[in-house]
Amino acid sequence: MKKNMTNPKTKSSTASGAKPGTQFGTNVVKQPLALVLLAALAVGTAGVTLYSPSSTAADEKKPAATPALTVSTTRPQQATLPLRLxxxxxxxxxxxxxxxxESNGLRLTEVRVNVGDVVKKGQVLAVFSAxxxxxxxxxxxAALAEARANAAEAQxxxxxxxxxxxxxxxxxxxxSQYLTAEQTANARIESARAALASQQLRQKYTQVVAPDSGVISARxxxxxxxxxxxxxxFRMIRQGRLEWRAEVTAAELKNIRIGGTVTVKAANGSELKGxxxxxxxxxxxxxxxxxVYVDLPPDTRSNAPFKAGMYASGHFELGTSGALTLPQPAVVVxxxxxxxxxLNADSRVSQLKVQTGRRMGDRxxxxxxxxxxxxxxxxGAGFLNDGDLVRVANAGPAAAATSPAANQRAAN
Known part of the structure; x- marks a missing residue:
């Protein structure tokens, strides 16, 4: 009779109804299943917490949007502005x-003026050899004296x-011969007088004189x-007078009147009324x-701000008219x-494109x-963007009526 060589531990496991090796496999399967159940439980708990009444109340207590900037406001005003072209x-x-x-072939011996000198009418500018x-x-x-002597004998x-x-x-x-000789002698006197006047005129031309008062502009x-x-x-500006020759389009000529006032501004910043x-x-x-020729006040100073040949701008005064204006800081380019x-009713701003016209001071x-x-x-307009929320610093009655949201925040 053979002895039973079965291991006691194996026997007891078999007796309990489990196959060999099954216990370790069961433990491996049960551990992932437990992890899955725990994860599902955690998700459910988080969902309940997310949608709980206490979470909704916390959201309601979140602060409102912060204004981007504190600004001051204004309204357009009617003003009277000058019409200018x-x-x-x-x-x-x-x-x-x-x-x-005016003399030919004479040598210039003296020059008495230079460019920029102010001269008067009749002043000697240069002298030729006489x-x-x-x-x-x-x-x-001498020829005239001879003619007179001959004329006396003939008479x-x-x-x-x-x-x-x-x-x-x-x-x-x-x-008849004696009478004719008398007339001939008288004619010779006139001829000699004319010759003398011609030479005296040449003598006068040996001096160059100013025909009018003015300023020497070239030499x-x-x-x-x-x-x-x-x-x-020489070249001279008569009476030291200058004029501004403005270039105006044909459509603008109808607004200009003879005798109208013009303000001319030079490149160096100087201004004159013409x-x-x-x-x-x-x-x-x-x-x-x-x-359009505009007369400028005469200025014969050597350091006069306006010079001939200078480029200048100006405007014609055409009267006044009413206009809707805003302060300069309110307009952003x-x-x-x-x-x-x-400024809208919800205290937000809207950017509006406008068309500007004349300027007067800060308007x-x-x-x-x-x-x-x-x-x-x-x-503060220069720091804003379209749709920004702002706080109004100068909100008066009119601004309060326009911005009820701001009033509600102030009451809270």
């Missing part, structure tokens, strides 16, 4: 005088011929040079603009366009885009 143009001399030599001219004058005077002969003409002592031919005279007749020696003297009768076919920020004319009673942001 702006133009550009050159400053030029009212009239220029060209001063030159030696040759003085000799010619002396010769002309005496003619007088005697008339005395004996009735007696017949002289023939008619001889009497080409050089001491020692021999110049011909008509050669320019008056419209004349409007050009023609329009340039290339630029389609016309010139972005991307080359002007904007304002309207800007608003042509379109803003209503008469609209409340807009004044101080």
């Amino acid at each position: 702006t133009a550009n143009g050159n400053v030029a001399a009212w009239q220029e005088a060209s001063l030159g030599s 030696d040759t001219v003085n000799a010619d004058v002396a010769q002309a005077k 005496a002969n003619a007088k005697r011929a008339r005395a004996v003409q009735a007696s017949g002592a002289l023939s008619e031919q001889q009497v 080409s005279a050089t001491v020692g040079s021999v110049v011909g007749a008509g050669t320019e020696l 008056k419209v003297r004349m409007i050009a009768p023609t329009i340039d076919p290339q630029t389609r603009s016309a010139l 972005r991307d080359g366009f002007p904007y304002v920020f309207r 800007i004319e608003i042509l379109s885009g803003v209503g008469d009673g609209m409340q807009v942001v004044q101080n």
Whole structure:
């Protein structure tokens, strides 16, 4: 009889109804299942916590949105602004005088003025050598004296011929010769006088004098040079008067009147008040603009702010008119366009594009885009964006009526 060699531990496991090796496998399967159940329980608990009444109450107690900026507001106002027409143009001399030599072949011995000098009418500007001219004058005077002596003899002969003409002592031919000689002698006197006057005129031309008061603007005279007749020696601005030649389009000419006031501003910042003297009768076919001549006050100082040839801008005063205006800080320029920020009832701002016009001091004319009673942001507008929530610092009765939300927050 064989002995039972079965292990006691194995036997007891078998007796209990479990197969060998099954206990370890069962434990491995049960552990993941427990983890899954615990995860599901945690998710359920979190869901209950998320949707619990206490969580909803916490959300309701969250603070409202914070205003982006504290601003002040204003409303458009009616104002009277001047009507102005702006133009550009050159400053030029009212009239220029060209001063030159009227004698031919004379040497320039003295130049008494220079560029920028203020001269008066009749003042000597330059002197030519008069030696040759003085000799010619002396010769002309001698010729005149000779003609007068010949004329005196001829007149005496003619007088005697008339005395004996009735007696017949002289023939008619001889009497006629004496009378003709008298007339010829008188004519020679006139010729000699004219020659003397011509030489005296040449003598006068040895001095170049100013034909009018003004300012010397150019000089080409050089001491020692021999110049011909008509050669320019100086150029002068008559009476020191300048004019502004404004370029104005044809459509704008109808608004300009003769005698109207004009403010001209030079490149160096100097300003002068002028008056419209004349409007050009023609329009340039290339630029389609016309010139308006504006007289400027005369200024003969060497350091006068306005100079001939200077480019200047200016505006014509055309009267006044009413306009809707806003303070300058209320208008913000972005991307080359002007904007304002309207304050809405919910204390948020809306960016509105506007069209601007004239300026006077710190006020800007608003042509379109803003209503008469609209409340807009004044101080702080440059830091806002469309839709920003703001706090109004200067909220008066009108602002409070426009912004009930702000009033509710203030009450809380």
